[in-house]
Amino acid sequence: GAGVSQSPSNKVTEKGKDVELRCDPISGHTALYWYRQSLGQGLEFLIYFQGNSAPDKSGLPSDRFSAERTGGSVSTLTIQRTQQEDSAVYLCASSRGGTRSTQYFGPGTRLLVL
Amino acid sequence: AQSVTQPDIHITVSEGASLELRCNYSYGATPYLFWYVQSPGQGLQLLLKYFSGDTLVQGIKGFEAEFKRSQSSFNLRKPSVHWSDAAEYFCAVGPILGGGADGLTFGKGTHLIIQP
Numbered sequence: 001g002a003g004v005s006q007s008p009s010n011k012v013t014e015k016g017k018d019v020e021l022r023c024d025p026i027s028g029h030t031a032l033y034w035y036r037q038s039l040g041q042g043l044e045f046l047i048y049f050q051g052n053s054a055p056d057k058s059g060l061p062s063d064r065f066s067a068e069r070t071g072g073s074v075s076t077l078t079i080q081r082t083q084q085e086d087s088a089v090y091l092c093a094s095s096r097g098g099t100r101s102t103q104y105f106g107p108g109t110r111l112l113v114l
Numbered sequence: 115a116q117s118v119t120q121p122d123i124h125i126t127v128s129e130g131a132s133l134e135l136r137c138n139y140s141y142g143a144t145p146y147l148f149w150y151v152q153s154p155g156q157g158l159q160l161l162l163k164y165f166s167g168d169t170l171v172q173g174i175k176g177f178e179a180e181f182k183r184s185q186s187s188f189n190l191r192k193p194s195v196h197w198s199d200a201a202e203y204f205c206a207v208g209p210i211l212g213g214g215a216d217g218l219t220f221g222k223g224t225h226l227i228i229q230p
Contacts, residue, residue, distance in 0.1 A: 004157070033217050045210060045217030056215040091157065099146060099209040099216060100165055105157035 002026075004106035006092050012112045013082055021077040021109045025094030032075050033095075033103060034067060038088035049075060050097060061086075082113045116141045118205050120221035127195050128229045135190040135224050137205030147188040148206040148218065149179055158204065164188065175199070200228045 034046040069075040089108040095101035150158040162173025169181040208218040
């Protein structure tokens with residue numbers, strides 16, 4: 001596609017439910033990134049994929065968070081047993097790979113946990 | 115650990131006036147530095163980036179930034195702002211050091227308001 005797309009654009013869920021957030025990167029981009037944007041914490045880096053591999057998962061806030069990427073393309077961020085503090089905008093970005101490559105961001109998924 | 119500080123949470127500038135947004139960083143190696151802009155309801159758009167070489171970098175929409183190693187700063191400037199420049203501006207440094215992560219560390223952002 002022309003840009004990074006994310007779905008859903010908005011998600012309202014009840015505390016304790018699981019949610020899945022999807023990211024479609026720009027075609028041909030090998031690197032994919034997840035960030036979280038919240039009022040209290042600003043923009044936080046969560047995880048990075050090079051191909052299907054995530055070298056470091058230490059940025060994920062808790063073990064309720066997991067992410068996978070299949071086929072070197074689509075990625076899913078899963079939050080289990082959601083808590084109210086998980087409410088935030090989850091942003092995905094992709095790049096051609098390498099530290100000098102520009103990261104292109106999607107519009108984000110706004111998650112509200114009631 | 116690295117960090118980015120944007121001292122100004124809000125800045126108000128009159129249309130046509132000049133602009134400078136401040137950014138200071140802490141980083142344990144040679145930094146890569148970025149400025150992104152986020153308009154309401156939109157994703158982040160890259161304005162400019164610095165990797166090496168000339169310390170004055172030009173970006174899109176008439177923005178420029180200057181890297182000053184001695185001051186650990188990367189301030190964003192524009193000679194004359196337009197109402198369409200009203201947005202949230204983020205300074206970032208990367209890559210994240212150690213652990214094999216390749217993400218960016220962002221500042222808290224500066225909200226730019228343009229007065230007519």
